[in-house]
Amino acid sequence: MAPFPATLGPVTRSGLSDTIAAIATAPGSAGVGIVRVSGPQALEVADGIFRGRRAPSTTRGGRFLFGELVADDGEVLDEGLCLVFRGPRSYTGEDVVELQSHGSPAVLTRVLARALELGARPARPGEFTLRAYLAGRLDLAQAEAVLGLVEAQTDGARRQASLGLSGALGARVARVAGGLVRALAAIQAMLDYPEEGVPDEDRAGPLLQAQAELEALLASARAGQVSTRGARLALIGRPNAGKSSLLNALVGFERSIVTPTPGTTRDYLEAGLELAGVPVTLVDTAGLRETLDEIEAAGVRQARALAEAADLVLALEDGSAAREELPLDLSGTPARVIRLRTKTDLPAAWTDTALLDVSAVTGAGLPALRDAVRVALLGDAARGEAWLTTERQADAARRALEHVLAARTLPDELASYELEEALRALAELTGQDVQEDVVDAVFRNFCVGK
Numbered sequence: 365m366a367p368f369p370a371t372l373g374p375v376t377r378s379g380l381s382d383t384i385a386a387i388a389t390a391p392g393s394a395g396v397g398i399v400r401v402s403g404p405q406a407l408e409v410a411d412g413i414f415r416g417r418r419a420p421s422t423t424r425g426g427r428f429l430f431g432e433l434v435a436d437d438g439e440v441l442d443e444g445l446c447l448v449f450r451g452p453r454s455y456t457g458e459d460v461v462e463l464q465s466h467g468s469p470a471v472l473t474r475v476l477a478r479a480l481e482l483g484a485r486p487a488r489p490g491e492f493t494l495r496a497y498l499a500g501r502l503d504l505a506q507a508e509a510v511l512g513l514v515e516a517q518t519d520g521a522r523r524q525a526s527l528g529l530s531g532a533l534g535a536r537v538a539r540v541a542g543g544l545v546r547a548l549a550a551i552q553a554m555l556d557y558p559e560e561g562v563p564d565e566d567r568a569g570p571l572l573q574a575q576a577e578l579e580a581l582l583a584s585a586r587a588g589q590v591s592t593r594g595a596r597l598a599l600i601g602r603p604n605a606g607k608s609s610l611l612n613a614l615v616g617f618e619r620s621i622v623t624p625t626p627g628t629t630r631d632y633l634e635a636g637l638e639l640a641g642v643p644v645t646l647v648d649t650a651g652l653r654e655t656l657d658e659i660e661a662a663g664v665r666q667a668r669a670l671a672e673a674a675d676l677v678l679a680l681e682d683g684s685a686a687r688e689e690l691p692l693d694l695s696g697t698p699a700r701v702i703r704l705r706t707k708t709d710l711p712a713a714w715t716d717t718a719l720l721d722v723s724a725v726t727g728a729g730l731p732a733l734r735d736a737v738r739v740a741l742l743g744d745a746a747r748g749e750a751w752l753t754t755e756r757q758a759d760a761a762r763r764a765l766e767h768v769l770a771a772r773t774l775p776d777e778l779a780s781y782e783l784e785e786a787l788r789a790l791a792e793l794t795g796q797d798v799q800e801d802v803v804d805a806v807f808r809n810f811c812v813g814k
């Protein structure tokens with residue numbers, strides 16, 4: 365891969381020759397904390413801070429030293445470790461030094477301040493990973509996966525980010541690009557040697573396959589974003605339908621982190637849990653409880669707004685009492701709905717096979733409900749495959765697919781133009797051919813020190 369994409373402009377590249385430093389660990393007290401330094405003067409900076417049996421600048425890469433971290437006046441700030449990575453064998457590809465101390469803000473801010481005195485400048489958000497990208501050690505999708513790993517709240521989000529970092533997404537995209545290049549070659553041969561008679565399948569076959577792969581990738585995008593960003597599930601139903609009990613049952617049956625937080629306005633209750641690896645926020649509207657009975661317009665509007673803001677609606681009807689209309693009509697809203705008949709441990713007042721039977725008391729039907737939620741949120745995106753996890757990636761894949769679809773119907777000359785555009789969109793996805801502002805936008809979301 366090229367040292368950095370040719371289209372990158374001066375802003376992204378600026379300051380690559382200077383040395384950056386940042387606290388790499390989270391704020392607050394911890395057993396250990398890290399100040400990371402990267403750039404040509406990293407070893408010099410380390411020599412100025414670290415006092416041990418040997419100087420960092422005389423140490424081979426891949427080693428760590430034990431010693432003291434000292435201030436400019438010689439005061440010992442803390443004991444600590446110094447890890448030496450010599451470029452290009454480091455995270456950024458440059459010389460990198462890690463100063464690992466005890467993890468208090470008091471120690472870490474002093475170590476960082478000393479690094480800045482010695483000539484480093486504060487790193488911008490994501491700048492270490494940006495440098496790794498510019499050095500060609502990560503593609504843009506991998507850099508986004510690093511962010512995903514830093515921010516992962518659930519095992520599902522972690523799994524997708526880890527797959528992305530391993531390069532699995534880049535490999536999937538490269539497969540599609542390979543097919544497009546083959547189709548392009550067939551078209552070129554047709555244009556250059558029309559009398560040779562290049563078989564039509566040479567062009568159509570790879571194109572069809574590329575189309576199918578792009579469609580599968582795009583189908584994974586929704587799942588990828590849901591698994592990273594999480595999903596909101598709204599519980600809708602008449603008073604007494606069993607919303608709170610179902611919320612408690614779902615939360616209670618999950619092993620993972622439970623954070624019941626009353627809504628700031630006390631109008632609704634939210635509970636966080638993990639369903640099928642997806643961070644899910646269940647929303648139960650307390651404010652609606654009084655108003656829905658009278659089908660008051662404001663209450664229904666609020667419920668509708670809640671449903672529309674949700675990724676998925678669970679619509680509950682009490683199976684033990686005379687059946688009443690749902691309190692609001694969800695047809696015509698984009699919300700997807702799973703309809704439930706509740707309290708199935710009690711004698712049934714009615715049945716309806718279109719609804720999923722659940723009992724919050726016995727737990728009957730909850731596994732089927734969790735399954736239905738998983739399918740509604742993730743579709744059938746294969747778990748072991750790398751998914752598109754950001755809107756930026758999905759947008760690039762969408763454009764690539766549009767060009768492939770166009771290429772399938774156009775005459776050769778125009779088709780080859782469309783395929784080149786499709787390849788350009790794929791190169792954008794992995795960051796091989798991308799505008800500087802796009803790169804900047806990716807790294808703006810990072811934290812300092814990453």
Ligand SMILES: Nc1nc2c(c(=O)[nH]1)N(C=O)[C@@H](CNc1ccc(C(=O)N[C@@H](CCC(=O)O)C(=O)O)cc1)CN2
Nearest residue numbers: 388398400425426447449452453454455456460462814
């Ligand atoms: N202390 C610490 N932990 C960390 C990181 C780090 O930078 N520091 N990471 C980062 O954020 C992650 C690990 N990622 C890393 C990736 C590459 C290299 C690296 O130096 N690679 C070189 C050398 C490999 C080798 O010696 O075999 C290379 O690939 O050439 C280091 C960390 C997670 N844990």
Ligand SMILES: Nc1nc2c(ncn2[C@@H]2O[C@H](COP(=O)(O)OP(=O)(O)OP(=O)(O)O)[C@@H](O)[C@H]2O)c(=O)[nH]1
Nearest residue numbers: 603604605606607608609653707708710723724725
């Ligand atoms: N037997 C049985 N009773 C249930 C079940 N779910 C809820 N109930 C009972 O039905 C009543 C209403 O349940 P809630 O969970 O408070 O219903 P809700 O929809 O949140 O009602 P509001 O708080 O008024 O909005 C309570 O007395 C529950 O104990 C169930 O699965 N089986």
